[in-house]
Amino acid sequence: MSRDTADVVIVGAGIMGLSIAHQISRRDPRRIVILEKALNVGEGSTGASCAILRQRYTHPEAVMVARDGLHAHRNWSRYTGVSEPRARFHHTGVLWMMAETPAAIESARAMMSGLGIDIEVLSAPEVRERFPALSTCNRPFDLTGETEHDCADHESFLFETESGFFDPVSATQDLLEAVRAAGVDVRLRTKVTGIGTQGGRVTGVDLADGTGIDAPVVINAAGPWAPRVARLAGFDYKTHGWTIHPIRAQVIYREWPRDVVPGPLPVVADSSGGIYFRPEAGGQQILIGSIREEDEQEVVADPDVFNGNIDAAFRDVKIHALHHRIPSLPYRGHIAGVSGMYDLNVEDVHPVIGPTPLEGFIVVNGFSGHGFKESPSVGSMVARYLTGLPADEWDTEAPMEFFSIERSPIVLTE
Numbered sequence: 226m227s228r229d230t231a232d233v234v235i236v237g238a239g240i241m242g243l244s245i246a247h248q249i250s251r252r253d254p255r256r257i258v259i260l261e262k263a264l265n266v267g268e269g270s271t272g273a274s275c276a277i278l279r280q281r282y283t284h285p286e287a288v289m290v291a292r293d294g295l296h297a298h299r300n301w302s303r304y305t306g307v308s309e310p311r312a313r314f315h316h317t318g319v320l321w322m323m324a325e326t327p328a329a330i331e332s333a334r335a336m337m338s339g340l341g342i343d344i345e346v347l348s349a350p351e352v353r354e355r356f357p358a359l360s361t362c363n364r365p366f367d368l369t370g371e372t373e374h375d376c377a378d379h380e381s382f383l384f385e386t387e388s389g390f391f392d393p394v395s396a397t398q399d400l401l402e403a404v405r406a407a408g409v410d411v412r413l414r415t416k417v418t419g420i421g422t423q424g425g426r427v428t429g430v431d432l433a434d435g436t437g438i439d440a441p442v443v444i445n446a447a448g449p450w451a452p453r454v455a456r457l458a459g460f461d462y463k464t465h466g467w468t469i470h471p472i473r474a475q476v477i478y479r480e481w482p483r484d485v486v487p488g489p490l491p492v493v494a495d496s497s498g499g500i501y502f503r504p505e506a507g508g509q510q511i512l513i514g515s516i517r518e519e520d521e522q523e524v525v526a527d528p529d530v531f532n533g534n535i536d537a538a539f540r541d542v543k544i545h546a547l548h549h550r551i552p553s554l555p556y557r558g559h560i561a562g563v564s565g566m567y568d569l570n571v572e573d574v575h576p577v578i579g580p581t582p583l584e585g586f587i588v589v590n591g592f593s594g595h596g597f598k599e600s601p602s603v604g605s606m607v608a609r610y611l612t613g614l615p616a617d618e619w620d621t622e623a624p625m626e627f628f629s630i631e632r633s634p635i636v637l638t639e
Contacts, residue, residue, distance in 0.1 A: 231258040231410075231440040233611070234430050236417050236454050238263075239271040240393065240597050241589055242446035243400035244604035247305070250407035252614045257409045258438055260430070262416035267397030269528075270448040273565025274597045275476060275514055276393040277492050277503060279319040280342050280385055281333065283637050286627040287575065288340055290602040293621035297601035298391050304601065304619055305403040312395035317504060318491040319388040320352070322379070322550070324363040330383055343386045349378040357487045358551050363497050366549060374549070390492060390503050393597055420458035426584035427458060442611065444587045449528040449566040451590040458586055465581075465630050468571040469591040471525040473564050475535045477513040477543055478505060480558035486551060498546025511551075513543050521593075525566055535562030567594045573635040578603060578628040579610060587611075588630060 233249065235242045238261035246257050263269070278298055280291040297304040299314050325333075330346055337344045349361035362376035405411060419431035420443055429439035447454040449471030455462065462469050481490075481504065492503040494516060505512040515521075520539070525531045540562060548554055570576065570591030576599070577591050587610075589603055596603075602621035609615060610625060626632075 228429070228437040228439055229258070230256070231438050232256045233258070233442045233444065234438055234440040235259045235444045235446055236430070237261060237269070237446035237448060237450070238266040238397070238401070238411060238413070239269050239446065239448050240267065240274070240397055240400070240600045241448070241592075241603060242444070243397055243404060244600040245444060245446060245589065245607045246404045246409045247400055247407070248601070248604035248608035248616060248619070249611060250404055250409055251616050251619070252608055252612045254408065257404075258440070259404070259409060259411045260415045260417055260432070261411070261413050264414060266401050266411070266413070267394050269450070270565060270567045271393050271397055271597065273474075273476070273563060274393040275503070275512060276391040276396070276597045277319070277501070278314070278391055278598045279388050279492065279494075281319070281321060281337065281383070284627075284635065285336065285340060286623045288337060288342070289623035290599045290621055292340060292342055293602045293605075293623070294598050294600065295388060297619055298598075299387070301396075301399070305399050306406070307399045307402055310395070310399045312392040312399050314391055315389045315504070316387075317389045317489065319385040320347075320356070320359075320491045320493050321383040322361075322363055322493055323496040324365070324379060327381060330381055333383060345384045345386060347382050347384050349380065352382055356489065356491060358490060358553055359493070360550055360552050362549070365497050384491070388492065391597070417454065417457065420454070420586075422458060422583065427586045442585045442587065444589065444607065446589050448596075449525065449568050451568050451588070453528075455588070458583060460581060460583055460586060462577070462590075462630075466572065466634070467577060467591065467630070469568055469577070470571070471528045471566045472521055472569045473523040473525050473531060474514070474521070474567060474594065475539050475562060475564045477535060477540055477560060477562040478510045479513060479544065479547065479560050481509060481511045482555060482558060483508065485555060486553050493550065495546065495550050498543075498549055500543050500546045500550075502547060502550075511547070513547055515539075515543065521569060528566055531564070531566065533564050535564060567592065567596070569593045573637065575635050576603070576628050577630040578606060579625050579630065581630055
């Protein structure tokens with residue numbers, strides 16, 4: 226069968242693969258081919274993403290990645306070059322209700338403010354004034370409801386004023402339009418069955434239809450399928466100290482009765498209940514997910530076949546936590562949910578980004594549920610590495626080396 230040629234082959238047409246292609250194509254005209262085995266773009270992790278654009282992280286480098294990604298999302302039409310984009314930024318702010326000491330809050334505020342992020346410290350009365358529906362209690366409580374809970378106001382909370390959330394599926398459609406306009410060849414329903422190597426470097430890919438593409442650079446942007454794609458090249462993350470595998474993540478959708486639960490609602494990270502939540506569906510629903518480590522333990526053996534429903538026990542506990550944070554929410558209304566996947570980096574929940582010892586094989590994997598917000602920045606890192614060219618305001622200041630596959634695990638406070 227015939228073989229094509231390309232300068233760069235990207236495996237995976239989710240938000241990450243499309244962002245990398247977009248950032249490369251903005252810099253130079255090299256031939257890029259994106260290969261996606263699904264029927265459409267964004268059908269993996271991206272399609273089930275909650276697409277929360279928050280900027281708070283432990284390390285400045287991670288904050289920069291999120292900050293610079295937010296800049297692209299807040300200026301989406303200019304970033305993509307799409308005059309009438311499908312996706313839009315929802316400017317809600319992000320409220321951190323994490324039961325932190327004043328010293329910890331001030332430390333985080335100072336670090337983020339020093340990086341140019343607009344962030345406030347709100348007292349409990351100020352939170353209630355801006356967001357009347359929210360309780361400002363942050364005492365840990367028994368999620369089973371068996372132990373009586375006495376609420377008490379927490380002293381203060383961090384609030385990211387410029388953050389919010391995005392439309393993930395629409396974002397991939399916008400990027401698809403942008404990269405195709407730039408000459409990128411995006412091939413759907415095209416499965417990679419092999420990655421050729423010779424003399425310690427990649428030589429291209431083999432496809433399920435018997436054809437192939439010769440290329441000096443292959444980028445693994447396959448999300449939950451990344452370990453499987455890596456094995457096609459004979460590459461094993463474990464030899465570099467990393468355990469990356471797909472895990473199942475559950476999300477709940479609950480009706481938002483606006484007549485009894487006043488708006489607005491920000492994106493909220495809630496340590497007392499172990500949840501995060503945000504508005505959804507034009508303000509008609511509330512989306513709820515987990516921030517607890519124990520809810521990131523279900524490894525998906527085969528990402529092509531997994532349980533896309535939600536568990537009743539998960540639903541009941543998380544809804545109980547939501548009622549604690551929004552006391553006026555009535556105990557009625559339709560509840561739905563879905564399970565998605567993302568590629569978890571077990572060792573430090575940070576991605577591995579950049580070149581590998583297999584020359585020409587580049588990885589962007591292990592985002593642990595944070596990839597959507599970081600995708601414009603990651604795209605710029607990889608594009609800058611391949612081309613040596615910056616791209617004005619859409620570049621990130623964060624060094625790719627911070628996320629290198631050869632690094633030691635990043636130390637986290639929590």
